[in-house]
Amino acid sequence: MNKVNQEMDRLDSLLPEWVENSRPESAHGRVAVYIPELSKAQWDLLGISVLNADGRYSEAGDTEFCFTLQSISKVFTLILALMDHGEEAVFAKVGKEPTGDNFNSMMKLELIQPAIPFNPLINAGAIVISSLIQGDSAQQKSERILQFFRKLAGNEHLTVDSEVYRSERETGHLNRSMAYFLLDKGILEGNVEEVLDVYFRHCSIQVKTADLARMALVLAYNGLNPLTGEQLIPRRYVQIAKTFMITCGMYNGSGEFAIGAGMPAKSGVSGGILTFVPGRLGIGVVGPSLNAKGNSIAGVHLLERLSREFDWSMF
Ligand SMILES: NC(=O)CC[C@H](N)C(=O)O
Numbered sequence: 001m002n003k004v005n006q007e008m009d010r011l012d013s014l015l016p017e018w019v020e021n022s023r024p025e026s027a028h029g030r031v032a033v034y035i036p037e038l039s040k041a042q043w044d045l046l047g048i049s050v051l052n053a054d055g056r057y058s059e060a061g062d063t064e065f066c067f068t069l070q071s072i073s074k075v076f077t078l079i080l081a082l083m084d085h086g087e088e089a090v091f092a093k094v095g096k097e098p099t100g101d102n103f104n105s106m107m108k109l110e111l112i113q114p115a116i117p118f119n120p121l122i123n124a125g126a127i128v129i130s131s132l133i134q135g136d137s138a139q140q141k142s143e144r145i146l147q148f149f150r151k152l153a154g155n156e157h158l159t160v161d162s163e164v165y166r167s168e169r170e171t172g173h174l175n176r177s178m179a180y181f182l183l184d185k186g187i188l189e190g191n192v193e194e195v196l197d198v199y200f201r202h203c204s205i206q207v208k209t210a211d212l213a214r215m216a217l218v219l220a221y222n223g224l225n226p227l228t229g230e231q232l233i234p235r236r237y238v239q240i241a242k243t244f245m246i247t248c249g250m251y252n253g254s255g256e257f258a259i260g261a262g263m264p265a266k267s268g269v270s271g272g273i274l275t276f277v278p279g280r281l282g283i284g285v286v287g288p289s290l291n292a293k294g295n296s297i298a299g300v301h302l303l304e305r306l307s308r309e310f311d312w313s314m315f
Contacts, residue, residue, distance in 0.1 A: 004280070007310065008058050011050055014309070015060035019046050022302035023061070026289035029297035032269045037167035041067070041271065041288035046298045049209035051217050051282045053226035063209045067286050068164045070268030071103060072212070073149070073202040074126040075219075075241050075249070080148050081120075081132040082237045090132060092116075093187055094125040098248045103269075103294060104174050106181070115185040121248045121266070124178045130199040131188050138194035142201045149202075152218050152232060153211040154225070164270075165204035172200060203268075212274045212284025219264070220276035242278075253293030253300075260304040262313025271296040275303060277312045 026044045033039040047062035081090050099108050099118045108118055117125035135141035142160075150158045179196055182188035188195060218225050219242060223233030245264035250257040250273075257265060263283075265275035271288035273296055287298040307313055 004052055004054070005056075008050075008052060008056050010310075011058035015048060015050075015058060018302060018305060019048060019061035022046060022298045022305065023287075025298040025301045026287060029289035029291050031271070031288045032290060032294075035164065035168050035171060035269070037164045038068075038270055038288075043289045045271075046287040046302065047209045047285070048299075048302060049213040049284045051210070051213040052280065053217070053221065055227050057210065057213070059210070062286065065286055066161075066206050066208055067270040067272055067288070068161050068203060068268070069149075069205045069207055069272065070203050070270045071121065071126070072266045072268040072272050072274050073145075073205060074121050074129065075245060075266045075274070076149060076152065076215070077126065077129050077133065077145060077202055078120045078244070079233055079237050079241050080145060081129045082240065083234070084134040085132055087236075087240070090120075090129070093128050093132065094118075094120045096244075098252070098254060100252050103251050104178075106174075106178055109178070109181060114187065115182070116187055117182070119244060119248050121244055123175055124182065127175060127179050127195060127199050128182060128188055130202070131190055131195040133198060138191075138197045141198045145198070145202045146205065149205055149215070152215045152225075153207065154214050154227065155211055158205055158207065158211065160201050160204045161206040162204075164206075165200055168200045168204060169197070172196065175199070207272070207284075209272075209284035209286050212272060212286075213282040214284075215282070216274045216276040216284060217282025220278055220280060220282050245275075250295050250300075251293050253291070253295050256293075257295070257300065257304075258315070260300070261307040262315045263303070263307060264314075265303075267295045267299075269294060271299065273299045273303065277310075278314060281312075
């Protein structure tokens with residue numbers, strides 16, 4: 001039997017027990033409440049899907065739980081903006097550096113000239129990226145994003161969770177204030193409410209862990225979908241996205257996760273984590289209870305343990 005299948009066999013036998021070992025960690029964290037709809041999630045859920053290039057899944061725990069992408073979507077809107085405009089235009093509007101601050105912090109926006117957000121994975125940066133998606137209207141931009149995500153996930157059924165979308169739109173005062181600040185500075189162009197609508201919608205796209213694993217597999221294979229042979233993203237743009245995932249994908253817990261697990265990753269405030277082993281595996285995790293940095297507390301625990309056991313760190 002080849003090495004790849006041996007790894008999947010071992011995962012099949014270990015994952016159910018390891019998920020149960022990590023699940024109690026959720027008691028030390030909190031489910032996000034600032035988007036009211038997210039606070040309804042059951043705090044002790046934990047699920048993982050691992051997918052390899054043969055299309056074989058190894059899964060355990062609450063893989064049937066549906067959750068919204070939230071910040072995980074920012075990786076793929078960045079890629080779409082790069083595909084729409086190229087590197088130069090995108091990086092005229094967002095920077096390439098981590099902030100060390102919370103994802104929704106406005107603190108550094110006034111610190112540099114021009115007032116571009118530090119990177120595309122903090123909220124301010126992702127809102128700018130939403131403004132760069134091509135399309136004649138907010139609706140058309142959102143539709144393009146949804147179609148792109150469906151293609152990456154190999155799932156025609158991905159849709160926006162309208163309850164979460166509404167909840168975000170009604171309570172997203174901080175995001176709204178950042179967007180107006182960026183309008184004032186000439187970084188954001190167009191109709192702010194429409195840009196925010198595009199942003200709130202892509203954050204509210206609903207997935208399961210298997211969808212995350214499949215989207216991650218495309219990144220693991222440098223933009224190629226190994227299941228269909230189709231190059232979905234130019235290699236260079238995956239390289240850029242991957243670098244941001246290492247430096248800022250887990251917010252200001254990115255250094256800690258790079259040391260603990262050593263895998264490119266992106267988390268979302270709903271408790272999802274998308275990560276991968278380059279050239280090998282796509283991985284999706286969900287656990288709604290978050291640590292102080294805003295990352296799934298049980299999810300991080302499980303991934304760090306798996307990475308050590310299977311030697312997944314790229315460092
Ligand atoms: N960290 C996150 O997942 C943040 C995304 C969320 N939609 C927000 O704008 O606040």
